Structures are given as C-alpha cells and as structure tokens.
Amino acid sequence: MKNWLFLSVAIVSEVLATSALKASDGFNRFWPSAVVVLGYGIAFYFLSLTLRSIPVGIAYAVWSGVGMVLISLIAWLGFGQRLDIPAMIGIGLIIAGVIVLNVFSKSAVH
Template identity: 50%
Template sequence: MIVTAYLLLIAAILAEVFGSTMLKLSQGFKRIGPVIGLILGYGAAFYFLSLTLQSLPLGLVYAMWSGLGTILTVYIGVLFFKDRLNKKAVMGIALLVVGLVLMNVSK
C-alpha cells in the first residue's frame, strides 16, 4: 500500500510539472493546446495527490510534491527554456533535497 502511495505521489509530481510546463507554453493562455494540457496536468496532479493523501501524512506529501515539483520544474526550465541558475539557486535546490531526505527518514 505504501509503495502504491509513493507511485501515486510520483504521478502527481510529474503531472504538476507537466501542467507548469504547459502554463509556460500557453503564452498567457493564448495558445489553446497548452491551455488544455495545463488543465489536464493540474487536474491529474490534484487527483493523484488526493489518492496519495489516503495513505501518507499531509505534511510529508505536500513537502515531497512541492519540493520535487520545484526541482523538476527548474530542470525543465534549464533544459528546454534556457533558464539560468546561479550559485544561490543551486544552493537552494541542494537545501530542498536535504530537507526532503530529512523529512523522509524522520517519518
């Protein structure tokens, strides 16, 4: 059951990152394809998140969802949109990772 919950959490994270990417591509809600993608992405993210919350604690789920979603969204920005990271941004990502690890080992 716990493995299933974590798989659902991964699905929620990936759906949220997809929705955020589609938000960027929508160009301010001017392109219908990406707008449909962001609605589907965010809808799926919240659906999977709600299923995850049936088995895992709210604080842990939200920290994982928002933290890993942030890290993956930054990666997508760098990879596809040529966003740049400075040392402070890299340090912030490292702190997110450390915080997520600590939350998982302390549960």
C-alpha cells in the same frame, strides 16, 4: 509503496502542467492550455489518492520540493533560465530536506 507511486504521478503531472503554462501564452494557445488543465486535474486527483495514507504535511513537502527541483531543471534545460550558485545551493538544500524527511523522520509513512 502504491501511495508513493500516486504521489510521483501527481508530481510529474503538475510539473508537465506548469511547464505547459509558459507555452499556453496566457491561455491563448489551445493545446498547451489543454495540457495545463488536464495536467493539474490529474495531479490533484492523484494527490488526493496519496493523502489517504501519507500525512498531508509530508505529501505536500515532497510534492513541492521535488516539483520545484524538476521545474528548475526544465527551466534551465528547456527555457534557458540561468541558475547561479545560490540557486543551486538552495535546490541542493531542498533535495537534502526531502531526503531527511523521508529517511529520518518518524512523521513520514514508510
């Protein structure tokens, strides 16, 4: 269970860093740029801890799927990005894929 917590911290840190990337204005603003560097550092550190017990393919699939969904929600809510029906269907399929991977796959560590 601890490893999934580590993966969650990695995902949240990466999402915060990616969100701050837009606000950094091409690394021209100090504080958003600092959040980017710190966030990615934390994300990769906790991902490395996760990989001690969760296979890299599973960890990365969950990382990228959940991260993409969260970034899409932040872009929609925070930056006014429009999500059309195909985008929402695609996001739903990614969520379904992460669920199938974790619930039904013998590759995932439970």
